[in-house]
Amino acid sequence: MARSKTEKRDPATSLALLWGEQEPPRRGPRPSLTTARIVVVAIGIADAEGLDAVSMQRVAAELDVTTMALYRYVPGKADLVDLMVDAALGPAAAVADVPGGWRPQLAAWARRSWGLYCRHPWILTATAMRRQAMGPNQLSWLDAALAALAGTGLSAAHRHHTVLLVIGHIRSLAQQRADGDEQADQEWNRLTAELLERHRDRFPALTEAIAAGAFAPPDDDPLDFGLERILDGVAALIERS
Amino acid sequence: MARSKTEKRDPATSLALLWGEQEPPRRGPRPSLTTARIVVVAIGIADAEGLDAVSMQRVAAELDVTTMALYRYVPGKADLVDLMVDAALGPAAAVADVPGGWRPQLAAWARRSWGLYCRHPWILTATAMRRQAMGPNQLSWLDAALAALAGTGLSAAHRHHTVLLVIGHIRSLAQQRADGDEQADQEWNRLTAELLERHRDRFPALTEAIAAGAFAPPDDDPLDFGLERILDGVAALIERS
C-alpha cells in the first residue's frame, strides 16, 4: 500500500526537529533564518491561501531567500508541514478548571479544538492520510482530553476511543465546512440540486429530507448536535459501568 | 481561501460526466477507450499503490496510450478522481430489509460503508478537503442512510446531521487505520513513544493511559465502540422527542 510521496524521511531526524531536540551549529556563518520563522511564514500563507499555496519556492520567496536555502533548516516539505501543524495547534488549552466534571471539560476541549480547525482549515489536509509525525503540542491536546476523562471510571481503551470519536467529529465538521463555504461552490450545489431533482425517484429519502429543510443553514453551532449525541452516548456508557 | 489547485473546472461539464449525461460522439474515429475503462484502471492503481501513484502518465501507460489521450475522455485529473470515487462506492447497499428498525439498519449501513473504506483507503484522501462533485452513487449512499432514519420522528435536519456524524466516525477510523498499519510506521511509533517517555511529566494523562493499555490493538471491531456511542446518543434523542 501507500504512504504519500516517496517516503524518504528519516524518522529520527524528523522527530528531533519537531521536538526541538537538536544542538545548535558550532561553526559556520550565522544562519539568517530560523526554523520558527520559516514555519510562521508558511502558516501565514496556508491561512491566507490554503495549503496548496505553500510551496518551498513560495515560502522562500516570502523570506527573500532561495528555495534551496530552506533545506538547510528543514529536511523536506513533509517535515515543514509537520512543524506547521504542531505550531498552529499550540499548547493545549487547560480545561481542568472547567467546572462540572468530565462532560463540560471535554465539551470545552472540543470547542477550542474546533476553533483551531476554523482558524487553520488546512490542518485537516495536512494531517489527512499521511504518516504524520506527532509533535509535543499535538500530544498535549491528546493529553488534555484524556485528562478530562480520567475520573470517569472508563477503561483506558474506552477513554482513548472516546477522544478519537470527538476528534473525528470535529474533523468531519471541518471537512464539511471546507466544502460548502465559498461562493464558487454555489454553482456546484445548484447544479447538483438540479441533477438530484431530475433523478428524484432514485433518491426518495434524500429528496424528502431536502424538501423538509435538512440542508438549510443551521442557526445553532454546527458542533453542538454531534457533540451532544456523542457525549450522551458516552454518559450512558459511564452510568452503565 | 483556497480550493485545491487552480480551480479551472467547469461544474456543468464535470457533473454531466459524473452522471453519465453526455451524448456519444456522432462522427470521428471510434474511441479506443472508455471513460469506464480508464476509471477501472485508475482504481486498480489506487488500490494497489495508493492515490499518489495515480498520475495521468501512469494511467495512460497502463492503458498503452499517450498521456494526452486521456484528456479526450476526462477534462482533467480532478474529474478522474471524482469518477473513481463514485465508481468505487458503487450503488448503496439496501438496508431497508434489515430487521429491527432504524438502529440495526443504520449500523448495517455503517458497516458496509466502513468495508468500502477498508477496501479503498484512498477514497478518504480523494474526498478530503477539496470540492468534491457528488455523483449518483454517493448520493445513493446518503439516501440509504436517510431512509433508515425516516421513521424515527427526527427532524430532517437532525436526520441529516446524524448521518454526517456516522460518516465522520467512519472516515475518522479510516484515517487512523491508514496511519498505523504498516511496518514502516513501527519505527515512527517506537521513536515517538521514546520521546513521550522522556517527557512523561508533560503528558501525565497520556502516559497513564498508555501504561493502562489504551493503545493496545483492540480485539473487537474498531467500528463498534464509536458507532454504539453515537447510536446510543441518537436513540436518547429519539426517545426524548
Add this chain to the structure above:
DNA sequence: ACTCAATTGCTTATGCAGTACACAGTAACT
C-alpha cells in the same frame, strides 16, 4: 595568528507532475 572543518546561502540541474496546443488521420453526415 593560521589552519581546517563545519556550516552557510546560492547556482545549476534533474525528474515528475498536469495540461495547453496544434497536427494528421478517421469516420459519419451532406
Add this chain to the structure above:
DNA sequence: AGTTACTGTGTACTGCATAAGCAATTGAGT
C-alpha cells in the same frame, strides 16, 4: 467528394520537490 466532428499523438510549458557542487563565513584547535 467535401465538410465536420472527432480521434490519438508529439511537442512544449509551467510549477513542483530536491539533489549536487561551489564559494564564502565562522569557530575550534594548533
